[in-house]
Amino acid sequence: MSHYLRNQAVRSIREGNAVFVVGAGVSLLASGSAPTASWLGLIEAGMQRCEDLDPSLKKWRLDSLRILKGKDASSKVSVAQDVKDHLSRAPGQQYANWLADTVGALPIVNRGILDVLSVARTPILTTNYDDLLERTSGRNAVTWDRLAEMQDEIRNPGSSVIHLHGFWRRQESVVFGYRDYSTVLSDQASQAILRALLAFKTLIFVGFGEGLADPNFSALTGWLTSTLSDTGVAPIALVKDDEYKKGAIARYRPVGINAVPYGPMYDDLESFLSGMKNESQGPLTEDPGVAFGWEYLGPTLKRFHRRIEREFSPDFILSISGPGNYAPAYCLAHSSEGVPVLPAVTFPREMNDSGRRDWFQDVADRDGWIHCQSDEWEIFLPNLLRDFPTGAHALIFDEEVTGGDAQLVLTDVLAGFGYDVKKAALIVAPECESYIDFYEQVVTGKFVFPW
Incomplete structure (x- = not known):
């Protein structure tokens, strides 16, 4: 994921220069896929x-x-x-x-995504005909043919939702067939407002899951292509991870849009947007890889936990002593499964002459703890690790993996007991990315956690 583009979007929300453009994917999420x-x-x-x-x-x-x-x-x-x-x-x-x-x-089954969009206090433009956003936010519906009301919402956002392709209660405004598209695209007043937005605002496309194949999306990008060359602010389209990996950059860039992945599942969109909104309300660093605040880590760890649960569902978690316990502990706070977390106790190997390390080793040896070594660490593992059934899902979870071979050593130990082992970290260095199964970000520079 481009941290720069995400940071740019957060800054735009924070400074009141962002506009959400909402597609059918949001209504699908909110209505339970009606x-x-x-x-x-x-x-x-x-x-x-x-x-x-x-x-x-x-x-x-x-x-x-x-x-x-x-x-x-x-x-x-x-x-x-x-x-x-x-x-x-x-x-x-x-x-x-x-x-x-x-x-x-349409029913409202999952209102979370609607609430996140509504409380951001940014203008909301939508190609949807429904009133889901109005029903949760209390905003009014404004259609593309109501110029004065559109202008009011852009100047003082929060009271209306602007329906670019019409609203179901005003059937004459609904843009459905090709004659309707021709009418709205030739309406000079509404198009002038959209072009003005592009000159000063960051458009964030949310819920256009079909991307450029969506006629409602392509109708907008048709005139974006000619307009964006004159502006310095490019829109951002939030896309699923698999769409991003399958060439979203190559598809979106020719129409002047930057693609940013939000997660592997559609329901990750809510937590991704929530993280951006929360972060926009706090101090913003120039590089999100430098300082990770709680406003960012909260929704990020929640999303990370959901991903691990979906794809692996660990029977137990092996964490690292000290600060390394914060990330797995926070993830487990969102779990209803009661997954046990077993901490590994570590000492830097250069502390071989440390009385404290020697004292702990004596205690660990008496209780049958497992003792192993990596390039940098003396590692002591609780003896309970021997007692899980063969084939149990074991997750090694640390806040960061930026070098060394500790996770690989621990993988060998757990695999030796017959466990199915995966490795997770909140952030990884580029050289470690290939052998970590679950991670949120690749960070190349210095970074700081709040703990």
């Missing part, structure tokens, strides 16, 4: 409603369904236009009824 929270799911629901009102449209629905499964975004927009045309021609305000029954009726 199908009509996504653009494609909404089209499918519209096709089904069209056939229900006119059974002769069954073949059209099946043909259109095949188009939706393809990769051509413009063809999908054409299907959306067909849905709108069919519903608008049906007697009885069927287009408005369908909007109310779908995006207007």
